[in-house]
Amino acid sequence: MKRAFCDTSLGQVHCVTAGDRAGTPLLLMHQTPRSIDEFREVIPLLAVSHRVIAVDTPGYGCSDPVEGQPTVGDYAGAMVQVLDALGVERVVAVGHHTGAVIAVELAAAAPERVERVVLSGPVYTDAAGRAELAPFFRQWYVQPDGSHLLEKWRKLHEWLPRPDLVQRFLVDLLVAGEVSEQGHFAVAEYRMEDRLPDVRCPALLLYASEDPFASPERAAALRAAFRPCREVTVDAGVFVANENPAAFARAVLDYLADAG
Numbered sequence: 387m388k389r390a391f392c393d394t395s396l397g398q399v400h401c402v403t404a405g406d407r408a409g410t411p412l413l414l415m416h417q418t419p420r421s422i423d424e425f426r427e428v429i430p431l432l433a434v435s436h437r438v439i440a441v442d443t444p445g446y447g448c449s450d451p452v453e454g455q456p457t458v459g460d461y462a463g464a465m466v467q468v469l470d471a472l473g474v475e476r477v478v479a480v481g482h483h484t485g486a487v488i489a490v491e492l493a494a495a496a497p498e499r500v501e502r503v504v505l506s507g508p509v510y511t512d513a514a515g516r517a518e519l520a521p522f523f524r525q526w527y528v529q530p531d532g533s534h535l536l537e538k539w540r541k542l543h544e545w546l547p548r549p550d551l552v553q554r555f556l557v558d559l560l561v562a563g564e565v566s567e568q569g570h571f572a573v574a575e576y577r578m579e580d581r582l583p584d585v586r587c588p589a590l591l592l593y594a595s596e597d598p599f600a601s602p603e604r605a606a607a608l609r610a611a612f613r614p615c616r617e618v619t620v621d622a623g624v625f626v627a628n629e630n631p632a633a634f635a636r637a638v639l640d641y642l643a644d645a646g
Contacts, residue, residue: 387429392471394464398443401468405433410501412467412638414440414479415485417507418569419562423448423554424482429630432638435484439477441468443484445568447561456568458576462491466499475499480638482506482627484569487516487576492610502645504638505614506592506626507600510607512579519599521625522572551628582611590616590641592634596623614643 387404397441402422412432416424422440432438442449444456444464465488469477477499481489486505493500509515526534538559542552589612591605602617609615618641620626620633627634 387433389547390472391448392468394467394471395587396444396452396456396464399444399464399468400448401472402429402440403438403472404429405435406439406442407433409436411437411439411474411477411638413469413479414438415465415479415481415488416440416443416446417483417485418443418573419446419559419566420555420639421558421561423447423558425436426628428627428635431631431635435639437644439468439472439474439561441465443488443569445562445565446558451563451565452568453623456572458487458491458572460494461488461496461569461572464498464546465492469499476501478502478504478642480504480506483509484573484622487511487573487578490585491576491577491613493582493587496583498582500587500592502588504592504636504641505592505608505612507594507597508555508605508608509573509575509600510533510578510604511576513609515578516574516576516607519570520574523574523576525564525565531532545624546629548629551625554628555625567574570578579607582607588612588614588616588645590638592637593617593619593631594622594624594626595619596621597626599624616644 387402391398445452479489489503622630
């Protein structure tokens with residue numbers, strides 16, 4: 387893998403590239419408050435047959451911090467600027483949770499840059515969806531006694547039973563710091579119902595069996611907007627690319643093989 391930093395309107399954005407195959411590259415976008423590390427196990431599997439570009443969302447990982455509150459549109463605009471800097475015309479946009487929301491906006495705002503999308507953990511953020519998600523988005527702050535560290539560990543361990551993965555998630559959270567919820571707050575304000583009419587590409591909706599935030603029952607609007615639309619469910623939870631990377635990669639590769 388090779389690293390690069392690209393100038394964008396949200397500061398320098400860190401990305402890694404892998405694979406040198408011909409064809410449309412895959413643009414991987416992580417959930418909040420993760421980093422490229424979310425795709426650590428997946429990148430080598432995808433890079434066997436595709437060029438892969440994984441991006442630290444502005445404000446996360448090794449990308450520059452972002453002042454104020456960016457919007458989903460701001461994030462999508464930064465992704466276009468990353469593609470410009472790398473000389474990439476068109477991608478398959480692969481996003482998980484927050485990354486999937488950014489992928490929707492990227493497909494709506496820059497349809498000429500998006501061949502198709504893979505929405506992992508696809509969340510539909512209409513008024514009802516925004517109201518449902520809002521209570522989960524609360525910013526943490528450093529406590530003098532360090533109690534925030536144990537609190538976050540315990541909460542993450544409820545979602546993710548593997549301590550090694552909890553440690554990796556916690557590192558990303560602490561790197562993002564006391565603005566780690568920027569991505570979630572952007573999602574909480576994103577009017578996806580206004581943007582779906584502008585999408586013009588096919589999609590794979592990739593669900594994890596134990597993900598409480600995304601399911602086929604909640605995805606009717608996405609299913610109707612992205613055509614043709616395929617759906618698949620893999621055995622995992624909220625952190626599917628880390629929990630079951632082989633199934634995640636296989637779902638993406640099978641979809642692309644059939645599409646090609």
